[in-house]
Amino acid sequence: MNRLVCDVLIIGSGAAGGVLAATLSESGNKRIILVEKGGHFTHEFFNQNELDMRVLYAEAGQRATADGAIPVRGGECVGGGTTVNVALSFDPIAGVWEGWKRDFGLTGFSFDETARDYGIADLSLAVATREVRRRVNVHAPPDDQVNDNNRLLAGGCASLGITARRFELNMRDCIGCGYCAEGCAYDRKQGTMITFIADALARGVQLIHHCEIAQLLLEERAGRRVAVGARGVVHATTPGSRPNSVASGPLEIRAGLVILCGGAVQSPALLLRSGHPDPHGIIGRGLILHPSLPILGLMDHDIVNYRGISGSIYSDHFYRSHGFYFECLFGHPLYASVVFPGIGADHFDLMLGFSRTAAFGVMLVDSVDKANRVEWDRIHQRAVIHYRLTAPDKERLRFAATKAVEVMFAAGAREVLLPSQEPIGALPTPRFRAPAEASACSELQFQPYMTTVTSAHCQSTVKMAEDPRLGVVNSRSESHDVVNLLICDSSVFPTSCGANPMISIMAMARYQGRRVVAEWSRYGL
Amino acid sequence: MTHELERRAFLSSCAAVVLGLSGCAPLLSRTRLASLELDDPTPDDYTPVLRALIETILPFDHPRFPEIAPAVMEARFLALFPLEADERFLLLRKGLVIFDRIDLFPELAPQTAEEREHAADERARYERFRAALSRERAERFTALTPPERSGYLRLWGQSAFASKQLFYHTSRRLVLVTAYSEAEFWRAIGYAGPLLPASHRS
Numbered sequence: 001m002n003r004l005v006c007d008v009l010i011i012g013s014g015a016a017g018g019v020l021a022a023t024l025s026e027s028g029n030k031r032i033i034l035v036e037k038g039g040h041f042t043h044e045f046f047n048q049n050e051l052d053m054r055v056l057y058a059e060a061g062q063r064a065t066a067d068g069a070i071p072v073r074g075g076e077c078v079g080g081g082t083t084v085n086v087a088l089s090f091d092p093i094a095g096v097w098e099g100w101k102r103d104f105g106l107t108g109f110s111f112d113e114t115a116r117d118y119g120i121a122d123l124s125l126a127v128a129t130r131e132v133r134r135r136v137n138v139h140a141p142p143d144d145q146v147n148d149n150n151r152l153l154a155g156g157c158a159s160l161g162i163t164a165r166r167f168e169l170n171m172r173d174c175i176g177c178g179y180c181a182e183g184c185a186y187d188r189k190q191g192t193m194i195t196f197i198a199d200a201l202a203r204g205v206q207l208i209h210h211c212e213i214a215q216l217l218l219e220e221r222a223g224r225r226v227a228v229g230a231r232g233v234v235h236a237t238t239p240g241s242r243p244n245s246v247a248s249g250p251l252e253i254r255a256g257l258v259i260l261c262g263g264a265v266q267s268p269a270l271l272l273r274s275g276h277p278d279p280h281g282i283i284g285r286g287l288i289l290h291p292s293l294p295i296l297g298l299m300d301h302d303i304v305n306y307r308g309i310s311g312s313i314y315s316d317h318f319y320r321s322h323g324f325y326f327e328c329l330f331g332h333p334l335y336a337s338v339v340f341p342g343i344g345a346d347h348f349d350l351m352l353g354f355s356r357t358a359a360f361g362v363m364l365v366d367s368v369d370k371a372n373r374v375e376w377d378r379i380h381q382r383a384v385i386h387y388r389l390t391a392p393d394k395e396r397l398r399f400a401a402t403k404a405v406e407v408m409f410a411a412g413a414r415e416v417l418l419p420s421q422e423p424i425g426a427l428p429t430p431r432f433r434a435p436a437e438a439s440a441c442s443e444l445q446f447q448p449y450m451t452t453v454t455s456a457h458c459q460s461t462v463k464m465a466e467d468p469r470l471g472v473v474n475s476r477s478e479s480h481d482v483v484n485l486l487i488c489d490s491s492v493f494p495t496s497c498g499a500n501p502m503i504s505i506m507a508m509a510r511y512q513g514r515r516v517v518a519e520w521s522r523y524g525l
Numbered sequence: 526m527t528h529e530l531e532r533r534a535f536l537s538s539c540a541a542v543v544l545g546l547s548g549c550a551p552l553l554s555r556t557r558l559a560s561l562e563l564d565d566p567t568p569d570d571y572t573p574v575l576r577a578l579i580e581t582i583l584p585f586d587h588p589r590f591p592e593i594a595p596a597v598m599e600a601r602f603l604a605l606f607p608l609e610a611d612e613r614f615l616l617l618r619k620g621l622v623i624f625d626r627i628d629l630f631p632e633l634a635p636q637t638a639e640e641r642e643h644a645a646d647e648r649a650r651y652e653r654f655r656a657a658l659s660r661e662r663a664e665r666f667t668a669l670t671p672p673e674r675s676g677y678l679r680l681w682g683q684s685a686f687a688s689k690q691l692f693y694h695t696s697r698r699l700v701l702v703t704a705y706s707e708a709e710f711w712r713a714i715g716y717a718g719p720l721l722p723a724s725h726r727s
Contacts, residue, residue: 048719051605051706068691177720185721306716333716337705338698343682344675345584351705352589354714421683447639449690450683 001250002234006031006206007525009230009255011213011270014080015505016489017261018192019132021200023513030525033253034200035211035232037266038077039241042193046183050334053182055238056084058265065387069448072289072385073456074263077183078209079193081263082502085456086180086310086329087169087189089138090499091129092507104494105466107475109511117511120518128510132503135199136170136190145176147308152297152358153328154313156411162403163317164326169309170502176308179332192506208246210235216258216274218482225277227485229254257484257516257523259477261509264288264458264491265374269383271462271472272376277481280469283462284374288496289387290363290457292327293397294339295404297358297413298350305330305357315407323365324400325499326407330359339452341419341429358411361454362400365496366393374461389453394446401430405438419452420444457501462491470494477512484523488512568609571621575599575608577667578621581674582700591709602703620692625666627655627677633686643685654680 008024010017013036021034041056054061058076065072075081092111100106108117110124117123132138146154146166157164170190180189187194201207213232218225231252237244260267268284276283315326331339333354340350350357372387389397401418408416409432416438418430425440430451432438444451465471468480473492479485488509490501497504516523579602580595608614623629631651635641654676663669666677682693704710711718 043722044725047725048721049706051702067687068694069687179719185725302715307720333705333711333714334702337701343582343678343697345587347582347701348584348587348590351710351714354716447685448687449694 001252002246004033004206004246004251004253006033006253006255008032008257008259009253010034010259010261011230012036012080012261012263012266012489013078013192013197013207013209014075014261014263014489015082015192015502016509017259018079018082018196018200019506019509020259020261020488020513021205022196022203023510024516025200025203025205027517027520028203030520032200032205033255034197034205034207035213035230035253036078036080036207036209037212037262038075038080038209039238040078040207040209040244041083041183041241043183043185043187045240046179046185048177048179048182048185050182050332053084055240056183063265063385065385067448069453070289070291070387071454072265072458073454074265074458078197078207079191081456082170082191082506083183083193084181085191085500085502087171088311088314088327088500089133089136089168089170089503090501091133092125092504093498096495096498097125100464100494104464104470105475106464106494107466108515109475109508118515118519120515123511123514123518125507125511128514129503129507132506132510135195136192136506137172138168138170138503140166140168141171141174141309141312145174145309146312147176147305148303149305149330149358149360150309150311150313150328152299152303152411153315153326153360153407156407156409157315157317157326159410160407162315162407164313164315167312167314167327169312171309174309178307178310178330180310181331196506206245208234208251209241209244210237210248211251213262213270214273216260216270216276216485217252217254218274218276221483224483225481226483227255227258227479230258256525257486259486259488261487261489262491263489264461265383265385267487267489267491268374268461269376271487273378276472276479276485278472279481282470283472284376285370285372286368286460286463286495287372287374287385287387288366288368288457288459288493289372289455290459290496290500291366291389291393291397291453291455292364293362293401293404293451293453294419295360295362295401295408296340296417296419297408297411298353298415298417299356299358299412300414302355303358305355305359306332318400318403319365319498322396322399323367324396325363325365326360326404327363327500328360339419341417341421341452358408358413360404360408362397362404363500364393364397364400365498366390368460368495385458387455388448389446394444397446398442398444401441401444402438405432405441406435409435409438418444420450422447422450457490457496459490459493459496459501462487463494464492465494476515486512486516565615566618566622571608571618572599573667574621574625575602577674578624578678578696579700581671581678582697583704589713591713593709598700598703601707602700605703605706606699617695620696624681624692624696626664627666627669628664630680630689633688635686636688640686647685650680650683
């Protein structure tokens with residue numbers, strides 16, 4: 001067995017882990033190891049082939065809820081989700097964090113740049129967000145980078161008096177190839193791999209990829225449980241990946257401080273299989289997915305849909321009143337073929353209209369239900385995701401679908417359809433030929449499988465709360481039950497962060513990283 | 526077809542279909558039991574079903590469909606998803622054999638309250654489908670006419686039972702992934718393909 005020793009072990013190299021590795025390495029005097037379950041694939045590997053690029057995703061892009069009904073996409077490679085997402089960048093939402101302070105007792109996370117959280121100079125969520133935005137170049141794209149598909153959403157919204165906005169994106173000089181979700185072959189998307197992780201590696205952080213952590217090492221010391229490292233296995237390097245820094249085989253890493261950044265599926269799974277105390281039965285519970293509903297519009301003319309920036313226009317018009325967004329996105333043929341409904345000639349005719357199809361998605365900010373959860377299946381050694389839409393969320397989704405169909409017609413669609421097999425009203429399936437038919441969406445039942453619902457924003461399975469009955473970690477991201485163990489990723493959000501989570505995760509990681517650097521002694525370092 | 530399925534084996538195997546097709550997940554205990562109850566089908570058992578399924582999901586007779594034979598699509602499917610060589614596909618192999626047996630469709634007992642609520646509708650839909658078949662004694666998906674095959678596959682796709690839905694969606698997905706990862710399908714739908722940097726193309 002390979003044995004390594006370090007000051008800080010960071011498990012997971014996504015939006016959180018990459019930022020933490022860079023931030024902690026700024027102090028320059030700590031040995032830091034960053035481990036990643038997936039491979040280290042860089043721009044020369046990204047060939048824009050949907051099938052080949054499945055290797056960048058958890059379970060080769062086939063991860064789904066336990067009943068198979070909802071795909072749960074997530075990056076599993078160096079950079080994690082930031083390598084395969086479409087760069088949509090929302091700052092942390094002040095109202096959401098203020099709500100967490102009120103309802104979960106969180107401290108710190110000031111939105112005032114002059115604040116000194118925990119008495120530490122320049123420690124505020126505002127400063128952390130600003131620093132993250134600068135490093136990954138968050139900005140709104142110019143007009144000439146808004147493609148037809150996005151213009152149609154903007155136009156449809158405008159026709160109905162619905163507010164539409166320009167996304168901010170973490171890109172630099174995007175050439176508009178349209179393949180963000182297959183990894184950026186041009187290195188223009190500013191994910192953590194080419195920004196924060198590159199900074200960390202330049203400062204001596206050791207990256208170990210293809211490293212599957214089996215369990216955290218927890219020891220009893222003076223009556224307290226203490227994290228002292230982790231044990232796992234380094235798999236053989238996948239073809240196309242960069243070489244690894246250690247040989248394949250069993251690996252044990254001893255560390256003074258362990259920071260878990262595995263995401264809202266893998267982090268609770270690792271805690272549960274490692275025997276992390278769970279006195280209140282809350283680890284893994286209350287999963288948020290941001291269920292999303294694709295809306296397809298069949299136009300009479302060709303449009304630019306798969307070239308250019310996938311998502312540059314969104315609408316938050318209904319966010320405050322109903323908790324959902326319209327977000328413009330488009331897929332390439334392999335993804336589209338699965339989303340387009342039907343079989344045989346019906347399906348092929350839709351595919352023949354690929355270049356005349358507009359699309360955007362409804363993204364629901366779902367509510368917490370303890371029955372929605374991540375479990376660790378000890379027998380089969382895998383994380384299992386249980387999720388069902390709650391009745392109130394279904395009601396909001398019906399309203400959202402109705403409005404979305406109206407917007408697509410207002411954008412000029414000849415027909416609008418939802419990827420669904422549900423008969424609604426007089427319609428055998430949700431395929432609408434007139435705006436007045438949109439009201440039939442009120443009859444959608446969202447039975448599993450019948451209507452396509454997708455997801456990619458897992459959150460809230462290892463919640464943060466000062467009260468140990470409500471959360472697994474405190475406001476410093478420290479486990480309530482295990483010393484020298486931090487959990488810092490989307491799993492610690494007490495509820496949904498209210499939007500696409502990347503920048504919220506990165507800002508939180510930057511914030512906690514700066515705090516740890518100011519408080520090394522708190523961890524005996 | 527050499528396998529005669531016992532009704533009991535079918536019932537438990539449907540659970541196997543659910544779990545096995547869900548990303549080829551590892552077996553749960555009850556599916557392990559099902560595995561013992563149902564012999565492992567051979568390629569002679571399941572490949573005719575796979576071929577018929579491919580011919581149902583993809584419209585080879587469509588005037589704008591790429592010039593490609595069903596046998597070629599089947600070979601590509603098996604190259605991408607090696608059903609025989611990879612044990613993770615054991616349950617898909619079994620699922621195909623079960624799917625072929627039309628008479629077994631109404632035999633699956635509901636597993637949840639939701640499914641119990643729809644059981645009568647499920648049987649009624651099946652009976653309507655059977656009544657419309659051109660041959661009274663048709664027992665196999667592979668023996669149906671093309672429109673009947675489409676109707677039977679849709680019966681699975683519109684089922685209120687999770688196991689049948691999952692079979693429909695998984696088999697459909699695998700066939701479509703096989704097709705639309707190929708350049709001739711991209712050309713047929715007007716998709717220009719990747720736009721790679723010069724360094725990748727050299």
